[in-house]
Amino acid sequence: MTVAAAIPPEGPSAAASSDQAAVLARYDELGELLAGMDDRPAADPELWGPASAALLHEARLLDAGRFEDWLGGWTDDAVLWVPLSTPAHPGSDQSLLLDDRRRLAERVEWRRDPSAWGQQPPSNTTRIVGSVEAWPAPRGLVTRSTLLIDEHRHGRQQQLTAFQIHELVGDDLRRRTKILVVPALGTGVRNPSFLL
Amino acid sequence: MTAIDFEQLVQPHRVHRRLYTDPEIFGLEMTQVFAASWCYVGHESEIPEPGDYRTTTLGLRPVLMTRGRDGGINVLLNRCAHRGTVVAGEERGCAKRFVCPYHGWTYSPDGSLVAIPFPADHPAKDYSTLSLGRLATANYRGFVFATLNADPEPLECWLGEAQEALDTIIDRHPGGQIAVMGSPQLLEFAGNWKLSWDNAADGLHATFAHHSYNTLGETVEVETVLARDPGSTPMLSKALRNGHMVVDQRPGIPQGPWATMRDVPFREPLESTLAEAGATELLDLATGSMLNLSLFPNLIFVGNQLLVVEPVAVDRTRLQLWLTSAPGAPPEIDLLRLRVDEDFVNFGTPDDLDMFERVQRGLSIPEMEWIDMSRGLPDDSTADGTVYGPITSEAPQRRYLAHYAELMTTPAKTRAL
Structure with missing residues (x-):
């Protein structure tokens, strides 16, 4: 059967499952969270403390290579x-990565594999988190912060700046979205495989 | 021409480290190889409307791919005829006219000069000699190639036997429709551009360099990247004329491409939707064709991505990875492709980038001059010049470098039209 002949006249998407709708809804949620960030009002100063603590803790875990502990916070x-x-939208634009919990776990496994040459030897990183803002969200809070990542590997240095958006949920502010x-x-x- | 003896540097069984480390050779390559050969510039789907454009480089030269008012595609040198200013500064956009930001010279999307401010002061009355430089351009089923060669061979001749593989890749898409998604991944490595070319048809490296990817998650019981036992696989490599190369993995994967795919994010709901619609045959479209085609010197088909090799310096290269979509397929396919193709880029490509940089560092040692490329000799070519071999053979590397040496020793006349 040719590929073209395999497509039902109405197209498979007409029978899109509710599971698939949930995927698209999650993608839309991500796209909207990114697109709407610049229009948010001034942050809630009451949330600055707990948000900063969570973000700094994550940065410290990553810089220390404590990836299993980091994974446990999702x-x-x-x-x-x-x-x-x-x-950008995760359902229509190419990304560097979009991981669910399963692939996050595999990413940690990969970081521990002595034959994963892209990270063997591992990058030595220092993250500087700044400009933390936080707002209340239905299940916790949403934050925006800036990031400077200094990476050393194979005797070379690379510095990248970034901003990051977190959705932190529950009393323990677990990461649901980053x-x-x-x-x-x-x-x-150069080799961005140290980015998490 | 040059005093560099390429016959000495490129031998049948070995090549010299200078090819990867000598800035003079790199400078020559930018004209002898990248300006004088057909090179891939972009895909027509990136510039669907008149005035749409995208910028890139070709042998370090800033170039501009545009859609003209007549719907035709132009590849132009992005350089004002006045003082040399790069006219289009954005990576992409849509413009009725290109106005040089320095002195206001104005060009149409086909590169014609249409206006000079205060024309009474300028002696030019015939603007036709003051256009943006134009490259010979050919559009093969949506793939746009260009060259500065003053007397280029027809594109179909240049493609040669590679045309069949290119057709196979295009025709697996419903209606032969293939398109390129917006932003590419841009990855740099501190190494010479030919390292990515040496790697493209290297069927042996996956067993070692990509060992971690082949075992990651351990959810797939079939071959993932090339073959686990490359010495006995029925997969084969082909070294074609003009430096083009093919690695055909299909004979080693009778279950079809989708069977090789690891679990990727959100795979199950999209897969089940296609299953409910009775269209699971389409899932093979969500992963690559398993036909790795490399069109020398700058386009490599890998997975569903177009890997464009962009030299920056003798020891610095930028890889552009453009994800293709299948507009004639149901949307689930492209949704899967997004997650499928980032999988190898995250867990396999870093291995390659690391190997390229390790090789470049090793090649800095002047006392070790040679790179061995003898595996699989002697080459046994067919009447059309194609060399077939197991995927462990280094025939593709030998043959592209032989073609490269020919280009480097043939006086090239390049010009802008």
Whole structure:
């Protein structure tokens, strides 16, 4: 059967499952969170403290290579999204990565594999988190912060600036959503596999 | 021409490190190879409307691909005829006219000069000699190629036997419709551009360099990247004329391309939608064709991505990875492609980038001059010049470098039309 002949006249999307609708809704949620960030009002100063603590803790875990502990701080419906440019939508634009909980776990496994040459030897990173803003959200809070990542590997240094958006949920502020926007991805970076 | 002896540097069984480290050779390559050969510039789907444009480089030269008012595609040198200013500064956009920001010289999308401010002061009355430089351009089923060669061979001749593989890749898309999505991944490595070319048809490296990807998650019981036992696989490599190369993985994957795919984010709901509609045959479209085609010197088909090799310096290269879509297929296919193609880029490509940089560092040692490329010799070519071999053969590398040496020693006349 040819590919063209395999397409039902009405197209499979006409029978799109509710599961698929949930995927598209999650993608829209991510796209809207990114697109609406610049229009948000001034942040809630009451949330600055807990938001900063959560973001700084994450940065410290990543810089220390404590990836399993970092993985434990995500919800089951987690998404880490690194778009290539802005504006962007995860359902229509190529991304550097969009991980669900399963692929996040595989990413941690990959970081521990001695034959994963892209990160063997591993990058030595220092993250500087700044300009933290936070707003209340239905399940917790949403934050925007800036990030400077200094990376050393194979005797070379690379510095990337970024901003990151987090959706932190529950009393323990677990990461449900993280969007990492690295402008240098639009011009070319060396081996970005240290980005998390 | 040059005093560099390429016959000495490119031998049948080995090549010299200078090809990868000598800035003089790199400078020559930018004209002898990249300006004088057909090169891939972009896909017509990136510029659907009149006035649409995209910028890139061709052998370090800033170029501009535009859609003219007549619907035709132009590839132009992005350089004002006045003082040399790069006229279009954005990566992409839509413009009725290109106005040089320095002194206001104005060009139409086909490159013609249409206005000079204060024309009474300028002696030119015939603007036809003051257009943007124009490249010979050919559009093969949506893929736009261009060259500065003053007397280029027809594109179909240049493609040669590679045309069949290119048709196979295009025709697997319903209606033969293939398009390119917006922003590419841009990855740089501190190494020479030919390292990515040496790697493109290297069927042996995956067993070692990509070992971690082949075992990651361990959810797939078939071959993932090339073959786990490359010495016995029925996959084959082909070294074609003009430096083009093919690695055909299909004989080693009788289950079809989708069977090779690991679990990727949101796979199950999209897959089940296609299953409910009785269209699971389409899932093979969500992953690559398993036919790795490389069109020398700058376009490599890998997965569903177009990998464009962009030299920056003798020891610096930028890879552009453009994801293709299948406009004639149901939307689930492109939704899957987004997650499928970022999988290897995240867990496989970093291996390649690391190997390229390791090789470049190793090649800095002057006392070790040679790179061995003898595996699979002697080459046994067919009447049309194609060399077939197992995927462990280094025939593709030998043959593209032989073609490269020919280009480097043939006086090239390049010009803008």
